[in-house]
Amino acid sequence: MxxxxxxxxxxxxxxxxxxxxxxxxxxxILIAGGLAAFVLLSGIFGFLATSAGPVLRAFGLSFxxxxxxxxxxxxxxxxGSIDPPTFGLAPMLWGSLLIAVIxxxxxxxxxxxxxxxxxxxLPKKIAFAFTVFVDLVAAIPSIVFGLWGFFVLMQHGxxxxxxxxxxxxxxxxxxxxxxxxxxxxxxxxxxxxxMITPIIAAVSRxxxxxxxxxxxxxxxxxxxxxxxxxxxxxIPFSKSGITGGAMLxxxxxxxxxxxxxxxxxxxxxEINWIRILESTGGSVASLIVSRFGEAQPLEISALFGxxxxxxLVTLAVNAVATAIVxxxxxxxx
Amino acid sequence: MGSEExxxxxxLDNAMETKDINVWFGERQVLANVNLEFQTNTVTALIGPSxxxxxxxxxxxxxxxxxxxxAKLAGxxxxxxxxxxxxxxxxxxxxxxxxxxxxxxxxxxxxxIGDNVLAGLKLAKRKVEDADFILEDSLRKAGLWDEVxxxxxxxxGSLSGGQQQRLCIARSLVLKPQVLLxxxxxxxxxxxxxxRIEETIKELRESxxxxxxxxxxxxxxxxxxxxxxxxxxxxxxGHVVEYGLTNDIFHEPKDQRTDxxxxxxxx
Numbered sequence: 001m002x003x004x005x006x007x008x009x010x011x012x013x014x015x016x017x018x019x020x021x022x023x024x025x026x027x028x029i030l031i032a033g034g035l036a037a038f039v040l041l042s043g044i045f046g047f048l049a050t051s052a053g054p055v056l057r058a059f060g061l062s063f064x065x066x067x068x069x070x071x072x073x074x075x076x077x078x079x080g081s082i083d084p085p086t087f088g089l090a091p092m093l094w095g096s097l098l099i100a101v102i103x104x105x106x107x108x109x110x111x112x113x114x115x116x117x118x119x120x121x122l123p124k125k126i127a128f129a130f131t132v133f134v135d136l137v138a139a140i141p142s143i144v145f146g147l148w149g150f151f152v153l154m155q156h157g158x159x160x161x162x163x164x165x166x167x168x169x170x171x172x173x174x175x176x177x178x179x180x181x182x183x184x185x186x187x188x189x190x191x192x193x194x195m196i197t198p199i200i201a202a203v204s205r206x207x208x209x210x211x212x213x214x215x216x217x218x219x220x221x222x223x224x225x226x227x228x229x230x231x232x233x234x235i236p237f238s239k240s241g242i243t244g245g246a247m248l249x250x251x252x253x254x255x256x257x258x259x260x261x262x263x264x265x266x267x268x269x270e271i272n273w274i275r276i277l278e279s280t281g282g283s284v285a286s287l288i289v290s291r292f293g294e295a296q297p298l299e300i301s302a303l304f305g306x307x308x309x310x311x312l313v314t315l316a317v318n319a320v321a322t323a324i325v326x327x328x329x330x331x332x333x
Numbered sequence: 334m335g336s337e338e339x340x341x342x343x344x345l346d347n348a349m350e351t352k353d354i355n356v357w358f359g360e361r362q363v364l365a366n367v368n369l370e371f372q373t374n375t376v377t378a379l380i381g382p383s384x385x386x387x388x389x390x391x392x393x394x395x396x397x398x399x400x401x402x403x404a405k406l407a408g409x410x411x412x413x414x415x416x417x418x419x420x421x422x423x424x425x426x427x428x429x430x431x432x433x434x435x436x437x438x439x440x441x442x443x444x445x446i447g448d449n450v451l452a453g454l455k456l457a458k459r460k461v462e463d464a465d466f467i468l469e470d471s472l473r474k475a476g477l478w479d480e481v482x483x484x485x486x487x488x489x490g491s492l493s494g495g496q497q498q499r500l501c502i503a504r505s506l507v508l509k510p511q512v513l514l515x516x517x518x519x520x521x522x523x524x525x526x527x528x529r530i531e532e533t534i535k536e537l538r539e540s541x542x543x544x545x546x547x548x549x550x551x552x553x554x555x556x557x558x559x560x561x562x563x564x565x566x567x568x569x570x571g572h573v574v575e576y577g578l579t580n581d582i583f584h585e586p587k588d589q590r591t592d593x594x595x596x597x598x599x600x
Contacts, residue, residue, distance in 0.1 A: 124402075214439040218501070221397060221433035223425045223508065224456035232455055236443035 045311065052305035054298065055087055063305055065090050069268040069287070074296030087302040089309055091271045095185065095282020096310065099260065100253035102189025102276060103196055104246050110193070111200035111249075112242065118201075119208040120226060120234075131205065138198035146262035149191040154263060157190055158182045161277045176278040183265035185272070185281040191259050196249035203245030207238040240325050247321030254314050257285035266290060284310040347411075348373040348542035349394065349431075349512050354408035355570075356389055356398065362570040363389055367408070369561055369576060371512065376534060376543040378553035378579065381563030382594070386571030387546045388436075390563070391514050394544065395431035396424040412511070429457055432505030432541075436517040438497035440489035440504075447485035449500055453508045467507055474540075475503035476533045495526020502533060506541075513537065515545040519552065531556050550595055554583055562591045 019027075049056075056063060058076055066088020075081035114134055118127040161181035168174045181187075211234050219229040260283045267280035288303045295303060349371040356364040364386040371377050379387040392398040394410055396417060409416040417427045440449045450468050454461060461467060468485070472478040477499040481492070489500060498518055505513060515534070519527040527549075534543060534556045547553050553560055560582040565571035575582060575591045586592045593599055 212439075214435060214437050215441060217397065217400075217435060218439040218441070219452075219456055220400060221395065221428055221435075222453040222456045222504065223429040225425060225458075228456045228458060232452065233441055233443075236441075239443075 045308075048304055048308040048311060052301055052308050055301040055305050059087055063087055063089055063302070064093070064309060067091055067270055069302075071291070071295065071299045074298045076298065085298060087299070087305070089284070089287075089306055091267060091269075092282035092284045092287045092306065093309055093313065094271050094273070095264075095266075096254055096284045096313070098272075098274075098276065099185050099188045099192060099264070099281065099283060100250050102185060103192035103253040104200075104250050106189060106193035107197045107200055107249055108242070108246055111197045111204055111245070114197070114201040115204035115208055116230060116234075118205055120230065134198050134201055137194070138202075140195075142195065142256060142259040145191055145195055146259040149187065149259060149263040153191060154182050154187060157187050161186055165277050173274050173276055175275050177275065178278060178280070180279040181277055183263055183279045183281075184277050185264065186276040188260045188264040188281065188283065189276070191263050192253045192256055195256065195259060196252050199252060200242070200245040200249045203248065204238065204242050207241030207245075208234060210241075211237050244321060244325040247317065247324070250317055250321070251314055254317065255285060255310065257283075257289050261286040261289050346373040347371060349544075350411040351394070352409040352411065354390065354393055354410065355406065356386065356393060357405040358401070359403045363565070365570040365572045367573055369573065371542055371544055372559070373542055374538055374540070375558040376538050376545060376556055377559040377561065378557035379544065379546045379561050379563060380548075380550065380553050380594070381571070382565075382599070383548075384571075385563040385565040387563045388516050389571075391433075391516055391544060391546050394512070394514055395433055396427050397433065399424070425457065429453075429508050430510055431512045431514060432508060432510035433514045434498070434501050434505055434516070434518045437521050438494055438501050440492070440497050440500050442488070442490050444489060445486045446481050446489050446492070446500065449489045450503050450507060452504055457508065459508070471503040471506040474506050474533075474537060475499045476529060476536070477503055493526070495522050495529055498522060498526065498530060499533060502530070502537075506537075510541060512542045512544065515543065517546050517548060520548060527552070550583075550597075554579060562586075562588075562594060564590060564594070 059066070066086060067090050068086045068088045069092070070086045072085030073081055073083040074085060077084050114130075118131050118134075122130060158181040161184060164174045165176055165181070169176075215233050215237065216229065219233045224232070264281045264283055264286060265279040266282060266286060270280075272278060272280045272282070284306050288306055291299060292303060347370045351367055351369050354364060354367040355362065367390055369377070379391065381387050389398065392401075393406060394417075398404050398406060406418070410418060412427070412430060415422070417424075417431075440446075441452055444452060447468060448455075450471055451464060453459070454464070454467075469478060469482075472481065477496060480496060481500075484491075489497065492500060498521075502513075502518075519530055522530070531552065534545065537543060538558075545553075545557065557579045559577065560579040561576040562574045562582060563571050564574045575586060575588045577587075582591060583595050586595060
């Protein structure tokens with residue numbers, strides 16, 4: 001009994017920490033940096049939301065779900081419009097997602113192949129040169145990709161698309177309702193895939209290089225060939241890292257504007273759900289760049305709304321990515 | 334040890350034999366003229382101070398050595414009367430016949446306990462019909478079955494270090510190797526786990542020839558039949574100073590340097 005009483009009396013000590021001045025300064029800088037990012041993010045969000053206010057008030061949720069984008073005379077019915085506009089973002093939002101997913105689906109195998117070749121198959125010096133070249137692709141301005149896509153890739157890509165449609169047209173993805181294969185989500189996805197492959201490859205390469213030597217040794221000592229080792233040891237170990245890299249790529253693909261603008265035919269009246277070979281598609285960023293020049297104040301507000309939607313979608317993708325990466329990391333432990 | 338039938342004579346079967354093994358890393362020679370014979374179903378301990386080339390040597394026995402860039406080798410390693418470095422020999426086949434357990438337990442973190450044990454089959458693309466039997470048999474031989482039989486599907490990361498090492502032993506036994514190489518298998522483990530692994534080694538001796546690198550002299554004395562003492566003297570590549578029955582090496586060494594080493598006077 002007496003010991004119990006004694007324990008009750010004991011309260012934990014307050015432990016004082018003396019911080020060095022240099023630590024205080026460093027801490028201050030870090031906190032300021034972190035806060036600045038947060039303030040900037042909220043500021044941009046606030047700016048977009050305010051600027052999109054008029055359209056969001058007039059159209060409400062149907063701004064995000066509506067299927068038609070029509071500028072009309074730029075006046076609201078309450079302002080005496082004779083040719084009332086409708087702003088529905090759904091085809092563009094869905095289009096952005098569709099293109100980004102196509103891009104990532106094409107880029108992942110390419111990127112993994114490049115990273116595996118550089119890490120496990122090529123001699124060191126060649127691997128280095130190879131890596132530098134792949135990284136340089138990331139430095140090509142997106143307008144160049146747009147032009148190249150328009151003048152070069154589209155000619156060939158249309159043939160591949162036609163081939164896919166002829167031979168695999170029974171798969172819903174490869175069906176088309178209108179002939180004309182040129183400025184399709186598939187084409188935009190191809191251009192974006194080339195643009196995001198270097199990012200995913202760079203992340204994958206880092207991850208492959210970080211596979212512990214003892215696991216590689218362990219696999220080799222069990223009679224693994226290079227391929228069975230990669231499949232059973234390296235890839236499972238690297239999954240979460242590759243997912244993270246793919247999500248980075250997805251984020252980039254969602255926001256890419258000018259390259260997509262060149263190779264995609266925007267379609268303002270209907271959602272093209274899955275017919276990826278057809279020359280009808282959507283992209284929020286391309287919508288903004290294509291309409292901005294001639295837009296009247298109300299449409300400008302709608303374009304800010306589109307920007308806001310894209311911002312939120314990208315934020316959500318990154319949040320999901322972080323969740324996936326951290327959950328697979330936990331599972332590994 | 335010291336049992337009468339374990340005479341160091343040439344008429345016993347050799348599971349493996351090395352002939353004039355010389356090893357270089359780049360221009361630096363690290364091993365010179367190593368000639369050792371490993372008799373079937375015995376345990377041979379390789380002892381010697383750090384940097385004397387024992388771990389390098391053991392990696393030449395299953396062709397893991399050549400995986401290090403700049404590694405070179407001369408000499409022959411005979412297994413089943415055939416040089417494992419002969420031009421027509423696939424190193425993968427050698428690694429199936431000569432298993433290896435490493436210093437640090439290295440179970441595959443993405444696989445369950447059961448999958449880890451059978452990983453060799455997958456990695457080496459071996460199809461077997463009695464996988465369940467092999468799984469249990471290997472785990473029993475490694476002395477781990479009773480501890481893990483109810484959680485074969487859980488991650489190998491949940492095991493203690495000693496259990497992980499026994500898992501790695503079980504994993505290498507699945508491929509039914511003729512020779513099992515162990516590179517300081519207990520150096521990362523606590524005394525209890527070490528004891529457990531030493532018992533496992535003694536039991537395994539009935540079915541497989543074991544070559545074990547150890548820094549622990551007591552361990553060499555406890556588990557091995559034969560001992561080879563490696564030494565790399567100032568400016569010279571490592572070589573075998575003395576090789577013989579473990580008892581002789583520890584109690585009646587012929588070479589003064591062996592005597593000094595086993596009695597802890599250097600190293």
